Amino acid sequence: MDGPVARADGIVKRFGTGAPALDGVAIAIAPGRITGLVGPDGAGKTTLIRLLAGLMAADAGTIEVLGRAPGDARDAIGYMPQRFGLYEDLTVQENLDLYAELRALPRSERAEVFGKLLEFTDLARFRSRLAGRLSGGMKQKLGLACALVKAPRLLLLDEPGVGVDPISRRELWAMVGDLKREGIGVLWSTAYLDEAEKCDCVYLLNAGKLLFEGPPAALTGRVDDRVIRISGFEERRRRFLTEALDRPEVIDGTIQGRSVRLLLREGASFQPPPHATVDLAPPRFEDGFVEILGGGPTGTSRLAERYRTIPETDRPVIEAKGLTKRFGDFTAAEDMRFEIPRGRIFGLLGPNGAGKSTTFKMLCGLLTPTAGTGAVAGFDLRSAAADARAQLGYMAQKFSLYGNLSVRQNLDFFAGAYELSRADAARAIDEALDVFELERVAGRDAGSLPLGFKQRLALACAVLHQPPVLFLDEPTSGVDPVMRREFWTHINGLVEKGVTVLVTTHFMDEAEYCDEVTLIYRAVQIATGTPDDLKADAATLAGLDDPTMEEAFIALIEEHDRAHGVRAEAA
Amino acid sequence: MRRLRAMIVKEIWAVLRDPRTRIVLVVPPFLQLFIFAFATTLDVRNAELAVLDRSGGRAAVELIQRIEGSPNVRRVRRLASERALAEAIDDEQAIAALVIPEGFARDVAAGRPATAGLVLDGRRSNAAQILAGYVQQIALGLGAELKPRIARAAGASEVTAWYNPALDYIWFTLPSLIAIIVSVAGLAITSQTVARERELGTFDQLMVSPLRVHEILIGKMVPPFLVGTLNGTLYMVAARVVFGVPFTGSLLLFYPALWIYMLALIGVGMLVSAASQTQQQAFLGSFLATTPLILLSGYASPIDNMPGWLQVVTYADPARYFLVIDQGLFLKAMPASVVLQQLWPLALIACVTLSAAAWLFRARME
Amino acid sequence: MRLRDAALDARCLxxxxxxxxxxIARDPSTFLIAFALPLLLLxxxxxxxxxxTTRTRIAVVVQDDSAPALRLAESYRRSPYFEVTMARSLASVRGMMVDGSARGVVVIPQGFGEGVKxxxxxxxxVITDGSQPNTASFVGTYAEGVRQSWAAAEGLGPAPAATGPPIALSPRFWFNPDLRSRYFLVPGSIAIVMTMIGTLLTALVVAREWERGTMEAxxxxxxSMAEFIASKVIPYFLLAMASMALCTLLAVFAFGVPFRGSILALLAVASAFLMPALGLGLFISASTKNQFVASQIALLTAFLPTFLLSGFIFEIGSMPLPIRIITYAVPARYLIPSLQTVFLAGDYWGLLLPNIGIMLGFGFLFFALSFRVTRRSLD
Structure with a gap:
């Protein structure tokens, strides 16, 4: 079939009285292609997918799936919602059985289809495991398998990669690639722009409107010759990036190892500092994305400007000395060792369930180590846990503030919990509201804010008492690229003031901001060093030429598996 | 102090701003005030009776009329046959049927003791018994009027009720209701606190802050404490002002007793909350705790009626002690010495539940 | 939700x-509601x-030393209804009334022996503790009963043959001659158990599907809608029936409650009640989509009415008119008398059939409502 498997025209969908969630959107999904759907938070991606799945009706416009109304074409649609739609208290096999029956897969084909799907997803060994006890990556694959039991003509995937490590994401991508060759039309919604870059065609939504449609290269082409890489400068890279971003000709910039990558305004040229080398860098989809959305934030963080300077010290600010945690027979983290000096960012990387969260939690006092010791800001975790806690700011994976308290009440609470005096608290809260542009929403329930504002508030609460140490646990999970830029602008600024940061992340481009990273796999540290070190290691190990951080991550883990003769179970 | 204050303020806001907690806070107290006050009476009113009169004559007619005139009886259906009587009882059209035998009126007139039969529906044995008592009173009264000499010779008892001379049921219900509402709301709110933080992921955030465990626990105790005090006060005032139940004891005894009782309850609620992973489990847990707490308190039925071994169990029920104090302070002008007798076991239970809760909270911090 | 409405495919189902x-087999809260809670309630x-009232503690104050007075006091002491503390003055027992260690006082006055002569x-x-009106009534009635037996034994009255008051009643309690409250409370608590499973548990599981996003998948x-609803109704129907059977067995064999009706009648009554119970559970969950809110609403609209407004413990006839009217909308109001009848009386279809009919009617109403609400849900 040559025509699109699904087509939508002039779609309008309203919830309540505000601006419409979708306003005149048109989309066509071709068979045998992966169509990407990207956009910032609240752009309307999920709403569009639900409309295509026939779960709700549009207020205006036409939708056709295989020439029928979407509600009548359910047999032909495979749909994987954001949380995968799995029954967590059923086993892998039971979930598959259920969806096979519901989709009326003929009994005679079952053995063959299940065999194929289980092999395809590498879940055969876990058939009798409860879905709730699978790792994020495995859940994602099972969700995909369930959507595929009866070979659909149209596959709808709603942000399948949120909170999932790079290896699992790459495997998922490979699986969907196979489906595409069978002629299935795939709609892939994602916040990872490196995935979008690999799609055959991309739709970019913003605030319910379609900003771009076409092959990703067309968006990337808009910024051709405007992306440069600068290396060999003398300042510290963070300070350099900050200054560069403050210049009017620079729209966006990121750190890549020892160098800095900048996106320039159309027609502008960049005057490099003395001794620095400037190369033209190949543009990425992300550059085009940021450009079309009006560019990233400027470089100077207003938060950092007002932050106190953390006194110099020679002693490491965060120390892990052989931290080990066992739960019964299971070792979650073994012999973790690292030292983080003042004013450095240290990253904990690794697949889901490898032990990085356990290590993180031991260091911030949420878990008591089975063996080993650690110290934060000179306070031993075992003997002076409460003092150590007073020295750190903490920001967790999912939004972990009080959703039914207002923004101001949240700030009030954390000011009190960290014993700010009344006057200090009032000043700190006013500043936070101002710096993070939260004044307008100060009275609203924190839970009702858009994700970006929630993230700002979480950071505001974590730094209210100006701690010398920050613990960030997947702080940007599910957040769109522009918001992530803003977040890292603040973190970079704080680090320049001497704040020490421990961070975990699944975004490998964020790992580049770290001064040092450690890769944790199967409860042990398999590689530690600067991002450039790791990339260099990976280059020699896997014979890659100038690998990205993500490629390095995968190469190092595969190498470890090869050396130890095991398969990546946690993936 | 600054930390503790912040914790308390936060907890109060968390209760006041959460629409779900508001449901627990507002709806049950109102509903319960009205339904309990009016519906939960073990008194029998508006009863449907039937009568099979085989006698006729003055005494029989008089007896039926007096029963019909009783405020406890709505109407008395005349039946024609034994079969009709069986049907009326079987199908619950009447809870009781009076059978006046042949010669009943003659016997009364002749001064011979006369006996009428009363068939009652044992499926509702409690209401039936109470009703039987009323009808018995009417029959006795009628006999005494018709044949005063015989009645006097047989002697009598003069029954008076202290504390509640009219045996108004609401005088019992409303004071007890204070104990019930405080228990239900207190347990429901407390049991959610820790479980909610766990489920929403804010628990970790709390644990990495410099707040000490005792500060967190005290912070979480304040809202149920305030809500309980408020509910208790509201109901006490409503009982006196709206329903006219006298409060004869001292408020200086009432509040300390209420507070100590609240502490014991909060300890139970915290235990449930610390043991639960989700709000759902906390809800079920508080339900499982509330039911025996109330049913073993002596409110639903007197503790004296329970089997001996179960009476022993009731000594561990904090509601048991508070109910005695509460009823005593309302109706009996209970003096401090008697209140103290009940208060010390209550305080002991509070100590046990609170320490157990703190222990479990610490043990389950990871 | 735009699903085919009616189709029922056996395989999907x-x-x-x-x-x-x-x-159900893996969820601890199901186990808790379906089995632990019934056991606790039963x-x-x-x-x-x-x-x-088995034995009520009273004090007997004897102010007269005559033989008849002492014999009367002795009658109280031997009565199975009372546990007696003897005293000489009313003042000495006042404290017992205040702290509740005596629920009544019988005072045999001075000159009592003379009067008997x-x-x-x-x-x-007879002074009773009015703070507990029911106990007070029992004490009043039974104290007089003891005195009457005593009077009969003393031969007081006009003629030796006539030993009673001029007009007496001889009550007979059908179905439950020993007047055990357990006989009506235990069958009644089965109604509560079925409400908990039919409404609370069902509301929770469907709300959970919404919360966890599986509903969307x-x-x-x-x-089809019908398949989805049937797939929720049938298992919980079976679970409630299993729990009901467990309770019935316990009621009969552990608590000795008679079972005079037929199993057929019990099944008919229980099935009819589960229609409105399950329908309400589905309706609540589809309208709230949140486990906590669903459980609170189920508590308020199902559990409390079944407990308080169904005639389980409290007589509906004694309630004021507005509340009496409300009770007609409580499905358990029709279940409780039916259960009590099947257990204690037998298959009286004249009572059972109308009740079954009304319960089915409510069931139909609630199911229609939940169909409507579920269909409009995602929008």
């Missing part, structure tokens, strides 16, 4: 029910809540 049963209503005994005084498959 079987798969959905198998899934539901697997979930236990409490079997033992703790007894409305039969003159065949006109002065009335004895279900709706994207080709299943």
């Amino acid at each position: 079987r798969a959905l029910i198998a899934k539901e049963l697997a979930q 236990f409490l209503f079997g033992y703790a809540v007894s409305l039969d 003159r065949r006109a005994p002065p009335p004895i005084q 279900m709706m994207a498959t080709p299943i």
Whole structure:
């Protein structure tokens, strides 16, 4: 079939009285292609997918799936919602059985289809495991398998990669690639722009409107010759990036190892500092994305400007000395060792369930180590846990503030919990509201804010008492690229003031901001060093030429598996 | 102090701003005030009776009329046959049927003791018994009027009720209701606190802050404490002002007793909350705790009626002690010495539940 | 939700029910509601809540030393209804009344013996504790009963043959001659158990599907509304029936409650009640989509009315008119008398059939409502 498997025209969908969630959107999904759907938070991606799945009706416009109304074409649609739609208290096999029956897969084909799907997803060994006890990556694959039991003509995937490590994401991508060759039309919604870059065609939504449609290269082409890489400068890279971003000709910039990558305004040229080398860098989809959305934030963080300077010290600010945690027979983290000096960012990387969260939690006092010791800001975790806690700011994976308290009440609470005096608290809260542009929403329930504002508030609460140490646990999970830029602008600024940061992340481009990273796999540290070190290691190990951080991550883990003769179970 | 204050303020806001907690806070107290006050009476009113009169004559007619005139009886259906009587009882059209035998009126007139039969529906044995008592009173009264000499010779008892001379049921219900509402709301709110933080992921955030465990626990105790005090006060005032139940004891005894009782309850609620992973489990847990707490308190039925071994169990029920104090302070002008007798076991239970809760909270911090 | 409304495909249905049963088997809260809670309730209503006054503690104040007075006091002491503390003055027992260690005082006045001799005994005084009106009534009635037996034994009255008051009643209690409150409380608590499973548990499981996002995945498959609803109703219907059977066995064999009706009648009554109970559960969950809110609403709209407004413990006839009207909308109001009849009386279809009919009517109403609400849900 040559025509699109699904087509939508002039779609309008309203919830309540505000601006419409979708306003005149048109989309066509071709068979045998992966169509990407990207956009910032609240752009309307999920709403569009639900409309295509026939779960709700549009207020205006036409939708056709295989020439029928979407509600009548359910047999032909495979749909994987954001949380995968799995029954967590059923086993892998039971979930598959259920969806096979519901989709009326003929009994005679079952053995063959299940065999194929289980092999395809590498879940055969876990058939009798409860879905709730699978790792994020495995859940994602099972969700995909369930959507595929009866070979659909149209596959709808709603942000399948949120909170999932790079290896699992790459495997998922490979699986969907196979489906595409069978002629299935795939709609892939994602916040990872490196995935979008690999799609055959991309739709970019913003605030319910379609900003771009076409092959990703067309968006990337808009910024051709405007992306440069600068290396060999003398300042510290963070300070350099900050200054560069403050210049009017620079729209966006990121750190890549020892160098800095900048996106320039159309027609502008960049005057490099003395001794620095400037190369033209190949543009990425992300550059085009940021450009079309009006560019990233400027470089100077207003938060950092007002932050106190953390006194110099020679002693490491965060120390892990052989931290080990066992739960019964299971070792979650073994012999973790690292030292983080003042004013450095240290990253904990690794697949889901490898032990990085356990290590993180031991260091911030949420878990008591089975063996080993650690110290934060000179306070031993075992003997002076409460003092150590007073020295750190903490920001967790999912939004972990009080959703039914207002923004101001949240700030009030954390000011009190960290014993700010009344006057200090009032000043700190006013500043936070101002710096993070939260004044307008100060009275609203924190839970009702858009994700970006929630993230700002979480950071505001974590730094209210100006701690010398920050613990960030997947702080940007599910957040769109522009918001992530803003977040890292603040973190970079704080680090320049001497704040020490421990961070975990699944975004490998964020790992580049770290001064040092450690890769944790199967409860042990398999590689530690600067991002450039790791990339260099990976280059020699896997014979890659100038690998990205993500490629390095995968190469190092595969190498470890090869050396130890095991398969990546946690993936 | 600054930390503790912040914790308390936060907890109060968390209760006041959460629409779900508001449901627990507002709806049950109102509903319960009205339904309990009016519906939960073990008194029998508006009863449907039937009568099979085989006698006729003055005494029989008089007896039926007096029963019909009783405020406890709505109407008395005349039946024609034994079969009709069986049907009326079987199908619950009447809870009781009076059978006046042949010669009943003659016997009364002749001064011979006369006996009428009363068939009652044992499926509702409690209401039936109470009703039987009323009808018995009417029959006795009628006999005494018709044949005063015989009645006097047989002697009598003069029954008076202290504390509640009219045996108004609401005088019992409303004071007890204070104990019930405080228990239900207190347990429901407390049991959610820790479980909610766990489920929403804010628990970790709390644990990495410099707040000490005792500060967190005290912070979480304040809202149920305030809500309980408020509910208790509201109901006490409503009982006196709206329903006219006298409060004869001292408020200086009432509040300390209420507070100590609240502490014991909060300890139970915290235990449930610390043991639960989700709000759902906390809800079920508080339900499982509330039911025996109330049913073993002596409110639903007197503790004296329970089997001996179960009476022993009731000594561990904090509601048991508070109910005695509460009823005593309302109706009996209970003096401090008697209140103290009940208060010390209550305080002991509070100590046990609170320490157990703190222990479990610490043990389950990871 | 835009699903085919009516179609029922046996295969889909079987798969959905198998899934539901697997979930039931693994969920601890299901176990708690379906088995632990019934046992607790049965236990409490079997033992703790007894409305039969067995032995009430009273004080007997004897102000007269004559032989008849002492014999009367002795009658109280030997009565199975009372546990007696003897005293000489009313003042000495006042404290016992205040702290509740005595629920009544019988005062045999001075000159009582003299009066008996003159065949006109002065009335004895019975003081009851009005703070517990029911106990107070029982004490009043039974104290007089003891005195009457005593009077009969003393041969007081006009003629030796006539030993009673001029007009007496001889009550007979059908179905429950020993007046055990357990006989009506235990069958009644089965109604509570079925409400908990039919409404509370059902509301929770469907709300959970919304909360966890599995509802969305279900709706994207080709299943129909009727299949989805049937897949929820059938397992919980079976679970409630199993729990009911367990309770019945316990009631009969552990608590000795008679079972005079037929199993057929019991099944008919219970099935009819589960229609509105399940329908309400589905309706609540589809309208709230949140487990906590669903459980609170189920508590308020199902559990409390079943407990308070169904005639389970409290007589509906005694309630004021507005509340009496409300009770007509409580499905359990029709179940409780039916259960009590099947257990204690037998198959009286004249009572059972209208009740079954009304319960089915409510069931139809609630199901229609939940169909409507579920269909409009995602928008």
